[in-house]
Each structure stands twice: as C-alpha cells, then as structure tokens.
Amino acid sequence: MNKASKPNPFTSISDIATINACIQCGTCSGSCPLSDQMDHAPRELFALIREGEYDMALKSNTPWFCVSCYACMVRCPKEIPVTDLMYAFKEIITRKRTAPKNQKMPDMYRAFSRIIKAKGRITESYVMALYGVKHPLDALKNIPLAVKMILRKRLEPKALSVSDPESFARLFELTEKSEDKA
Amino acid sequence: MRICFYPGCSYASTAGYKESTEAVCQKLGIELVVIPDWNCCGATVMFGENKLRATALAARHFALTQAMGFEEIVTGCNACYATLGKAARLLNEDAELFIKTKDVLQALGLTLDRIPKIRHLFEILTKAMPDAPSERYRSLSVGAYYGCQLTRPHQFLDKGGYPEILETFLERIGFAVTDHSARTQCCGASHAVIYKDECRNLSARIIREISDKGAQIITTICPLCQFNLDQAQTGDLTPRIPVTYFTQLAGLALGLSATSLGMNKLLVSAEKVISRP
Known part of the structure; x- marks a missing residue:
C-alpha cells in the first residue's frame, strides 16, 4: 500500500481540517515551552499529517510534551486550535496504543485517571505512588520535596474522595465505549 | 454575597x-x-x-x-x-x-x-477589595505572575500576551509592582513533576527575570504555578524570592496576620520581606 492511500487516522477529530490552513510559520513551535523535547514540534507535526506520514505522527512524542499552556493557540495567525488538537491526538494515540514506549506522560495520565475513577478526586501523593510503580526513580526524586511538604502539613494523609465513589465510577463506565469525535 | x-x-x-x-x-x-x-x-x-x-x-x-x-x-x-x-x-x-x-x-x-x-x-476579589486599605506595603515591590491558563485561550479576563489586571489590582490595594517579561511564561505545569531536569529552566528563568527586575516578592493566581516557582528555588540555580498567592497579599493589605493567611506553609519564607517592606 503506498503512502497516499493509507487511511488518515485523524479524520474523526472535529477540527482537523483547520491544519490545512497552516502556513508553516512556526509561531506555534517557537512559542512552545517544551518544543526542545519534541521530535516533531507542532508545525512539523501538521506538515507530517498533511503529507500522509500518519505512522510518524501517531508515534510522535509531541502531544505528550504539550503542557496545555495554550501559547501556540492564542498566537497562531491562522487561528488553528493547536492545543485542542494536541488533546485530540492524545486521545487517538491512546486508543491505538501507539505512544512511544519510553514516554512517561501516558503513564502519569493513566495513574491520574485511575485515581479519579476510584476516588473522584485527586490526591497528589496517591497519583505519584501509582505512577511510581512503573517509574520508581521519578517517585524517589520527589521524596525530599515530600518531606518538606509533610513538615508544612501540606501532604494529605488520607485520599480525598467523593461521598459515593462507587456510583461516581459509573461516569467512567458510561463513557467507556465512547467512539465520539475527538 | x-x-x-x-x-x-x-x-x-x-x-x-x-x-x-x-x-x-x-x-x-x-x-x-x-x-x-x-x-x-x-x-x-x-x-x-x-x-x-x-x-x-x-x-x-x-x-x-x-x-x-x-x-x-x-x-x-x-x-x-x-x-x-x-x-x-x-x-x-x-x-x-x-x-x-x-x-x-x-x-x-x-x-x-x-x-x-x-x-x-x-475576578470576585478584584471587585470586592477596597482601595488601599493600608499604606504599609506601598514600597513592597511585587512581581505579578499570571501563568498560562488564566488569560489563555479564552482571554475573557484580559489580553493573553500582556495582561495587566493583576498589576492594576496590586497597585490599587496598596503594593508597588515591578514590570517584567515573564508574566505569562509557562512554569512547566504538571510536566515539572516528572520531567524535573527538562523543566528546571522554565521555572528558573521566570524567577530570575522577576528577581533581576527588582521585585522582592512574587505573587501568583494558581496552585500549580505557586508550587512550581516555590519549589524550584533550591541550590544555586535561582535567587531566593518568596512566592505567594494574590489572596495572601490581599489579606496582608486588609491587616490579617501572615499565619492566618497560611504563609507559614510557603517553602521560601516571606517573613523578612513582609516585616520590612
């Protein structure tokens, strides 16, 4: 199968057509606080998708380094919702399980999401502990800080929770099979 | 209300x-x-x-x-x-x-x-706070830090690139403000927690910029911004400058004690700066 006839995995994204307006000025990549960590910063990622390089786009680390600061989105001269697209890319990449293996953020997001599903609310130390199962070094690096937080009575000893976590978790089940537009 | x-x-x-x-x-x-x-x-x-x-x-x-x-x-x-x-x-x-x-x-x-x-x-406190309830902090220079998500992407509150609402608020309630160019630079947000090395410079350049311009104290509007800027001040990478919440400065202006405003929980103490403004 040649490249041009490969199906575009991003067609379900409601705003995806906006990238056709991209003038490749690079304002997005230049505004991005973490573009130095990205393999294909936003300008390049849009170019890849337009060229039909879908596999490279699906395996890109770029959406995972998006900090959601929205600097790209407010500066884009063609008003492309760059940050919103990064969210939609993450949703598709997660569904297709194509995130780079060494990427830490998908594990962090998974831990975060699991705690919300279990408790309804986030307790930072619980997210860190769950994430730390896969990345013990990162968790250990945060111990000196955790000690300072304990001394200032800022670490929650008990997990925060909604009143009825079991019925709250239904929100997750009801949206589980959602094949909605990203 | x-x-x-x-x-x-x-x-x-x-x-x-x-x-x-x-x-x-x-x-x-x-x-x-x-x-x-x-x-x-x-x-x-x-x-x-x-x-x-x-x-x-x-x-x-x-x-x-x-x-x-x-x-x-x-x-x-x-x-x-x-x-x-x-x-x-x-x-x-x-x-x-x-x-x-x-x-x-x-x-x-x-x-x-x-x-x-x-x-x-x-927005609520901007409307509710009286003009300069105290003149005590008139010479305390504050570096206002907005972070990313307050004025972006909707920009309902102020201009996304160069907001001024926080400075206007601080001057009105009795503080001096320091102009600087890091007001909406990103602190690394949640990435700073697991990408410590990659994000260290993001917080450091904000702290250095605000401190270099002569501010004695930083004030923020967001839990994560405050946390990142406060905890990044270890070692020799940055000067040490207290990072507070705008509500704490509002409280000081209203004559409330630093302890009642939870300022004993800051990692970099603000005690000296606020006792001798």
Whole structure:
C-alpha cells in the first residue's frame, strides 16, 4: 500500500481540517515551552499529517510534551486550535496504543485517571505512588520535596474522595465505549 | 454575597491558598458555598483520554450548581478555570455533545439544563477589595505572575500576551509592582513533576527575570504555578524570592496576620520581606 492511500487516522477529530490552513510559520513551535523535547514540534507535526506520514505522527512524542499552556493557540495567525488538537491526538494515540514506549506522560495520565475513577478526586501523593510503580526513580526524586511538604502539613494523609465513589465510577463506565469525535 | 465555590483538588494542600481565601472572603463578607460532593475537573488529563468523559466530569458540577440554584461557578485554580471553561464552551457550541453529556449525568441521577458561567476567584476579589486599605506595603515591590491558563485561550479576563489586571489590582490595594517579561511564561505545569531536569529552566528563568527586575516578592493566581516557582528555588540555580498567592497579599493589605493567611506553609519564607517592606 503506498503512502497516499493509507487511511488518515485523524479524520474523526472535529477540527482537523483547520491544519490545512497552516502556513508553516512556526509561531506555534517557537512559542512552545517544551518544543526542545519534541521530535516533531507542532508545525512539523501538521506538515507530517498533511503529507500522509500518519505512522510518524501517531508515534510522535509531541502531544505528550504539550503542557496545555495554550501559547501556540492564542498566537497562531491562522487561528488553528493547536492545543485542542494536541488533546485530540492524545486521545487517538491512546486508543491505538501507539505512544512511544519510553514516554512517561501516558503513564502519569493513566495513574491520574485511575485515581479519579476510584476516588473522584485527586490526591497528589496517591497519583505519584501509582505512577511510581512503573517509574520508581521519578517517585524517589520527589521524596525530599515530600518531606518538606509533610513538615508544612501540606501532604494529605488520607485520599480525598467523593461521598459515593462507587456510583461516581459509573461516569467512567458510561463513557467507556465512547467512539465520539475527538 | 454568596458564591458557588469549586475548590479543586489542590486547594487544601497548597501553601495557604485555602487559609488566605477563606480569611479574606470572611473579612469582605463573601460566603463561599462549596459545591457539595465536587469531583476532580479532569485537569489537563481527561481531554486527552476521552472527550465525552472530560466534558461529563466538568459538567457534573454544572448539574450540581443548577440544583443549588446558582448561575455561576467560581474557582481559584487556573487549570480548573480553563478546564471548566472549555467544557462550558463545548457544551454551548455542540448540541450533540450536550445531549450525550446530559444522558450520562441523567444516569447518575443528575439534571443538566443550563451551563453556568465560569468565573475566577480573582475576578470576585478584584471587585470586592477596597482601595488601599493600608499604606504599609506601598514600597513592597511585587512581581505579578499570571501563568498560562488564566488569560489563555479564552482571554475573557484580559489580553493573553500582556495582561495587566493583576498589576492594576496590586497597585490599587496598596503594593508597588515591578514590570517584567515573564508574566505569562509557562512554569512547566504538571510536566515539572516528572520531567524535573527538562523543566528546571522554565521555572528558573521566570524567577530570575522577576528577581533581576527588582521585585522582592512574587505573587501568583494558581496552585500549580505557586508550587512550581516555590519549589524550584533550591541550590544555586535561582535567587531566593518568596512566592505567594494574590489572596495572601490581599489579606496582608486588609491587616490579617501572615499565619492566618497560611504563609507559614510557603517553602521560601516571606517573613523578612513582609516585616520590612
């Protein structure tokens, strides 16, 4: 199968057509606080998708380094919702399980999401502990800080929770099979 | 005045955001009516996992607010503000998403008919604070730090690139402000927690810029901004400058004690700076 006839995995994204307006000025990549960590910063990622390089786009680390600061989105001269697209890319990449293996953020997001599903609310130390199962070094690096937080009575000893976590978790089940537009 | 308040998950474990918000609101006669049984807004995670789920998580509060009889939700966290605001915008624009979200909430026993207005605590206090209740801090130079999500992407509150509302507020309530160019630079947000080395310079350049321009204290509007800028000041990488919440400075201006404003919870102490402004 040649490249041009490969199906575009991003067609379900409601705003995806906006990238056709991209003038490749690079304002997005230049505004991005973490573009130095990205393999294909936003300008390049849009170019890849337009060229039909879908596999490279699906395996890109770029959406995972998006900090959601929205600097790209407010500066884009063609008003492309760059940050919103990064969210939609993450949703598709997660569904297709194509995130780079060494990427830490998908594990962090998974831990975060699991705690919300279990408790309804986030307790930072619980997210860190769950994430730390896969990345013990990162968790250990945060111990000196955790000690300072304990001394200032800022670490929650008990997990925060909604009143009825079991019925709250239904929100997750009801949206589980959602094949909605990203 | 009674406001429908969404605290968010970080609120209670911050360096005094809760204490100072409550103390200042009490002094100004603002009653914080916390949304009973609130949940995590989904932060920057959920929209990258499942759009309907992200919208439903946020909209659960819209239904709870409706049941309380309020038209607005007030939050003090920039990430909650942006996330709830994003969900509200999507639900207002996308009728299909609204119906699907309504159905999910209905299955949880909640009714959603209308979308409340999402407001930031900063807006409320800006209106409620009197002009310079004290002249004591007139020479204390404050570096205002907005972070990312307060004025972006919706820019309802102020210009995204060069906002001035925080400086205007600080001068009006009796502080000096230091102009600087780091006001909306990103601190690394949640990436700073697991990408420590990669994000170190993001916080460091903000702290250096504000300190180099002559500020004695930094003030922030967001739990995560305060946390990142405060905890980044270790070793020789940056000068040491206290990082406070705008509510703490508002409290000082109102004559409240630093301890009652939770300022003993800051990592870099503000004690010296505020005792000799």
